[in-house]
Amino acid sequence: MHLDVNRTDGYHKNSHHQKMPKDIRAALPTRRALVVDDDFSMRELVAHALELIGFQVREAENGRQAYELFLKGKWDLVVTDYHMPLMDGVTLINIIQEKAPGTPVILISGVLEDSIAIAGTKLVIPVLQKPFSVRELHRKALRVIH
DSSP states (O other), X not given: OOOOTTOOSOOOTTHHHXXXXXXXXXXXXXXXXXXXXXXXXXXXXXXXXXXXXXXXXXXXXXXXXXXXXXXXXXXXXXXXXXXXXXXXHHHHHHHHHHHSTTOOEEEEESSOOSEEEOTTSSOEEEEEESSOOHHXXXXXXXXXXX
């Protein structure tokens, strides 16, 4: 499956899971993901892609909103954009790692490559470079949570 991350047409959120029988959905392990991006289309695309592999997703449009949501729950994965108003992705990652060390994170960026090291830690955060395919997102997400 390949979806263009620059896609602007709509889609039905949760459409994959709505077609899946309830008993099968109930048997899947529940994973929670927080998706953070100021670009609505990108945020929706990433959220939908993660839902396709079984994540329950909450969305935030900036780092401050994400931090507030982060404090209210337990997250198996955080996917955040690098450039955002109010709080950038690296600042958000630093705060998340202070509050919940080891929380799996993926940073989305059009300018960074491969991974970034978080200052003062041994943590290396994988970077998903734009443009990317849903398959690439799935691979990185499953790799960082295991």
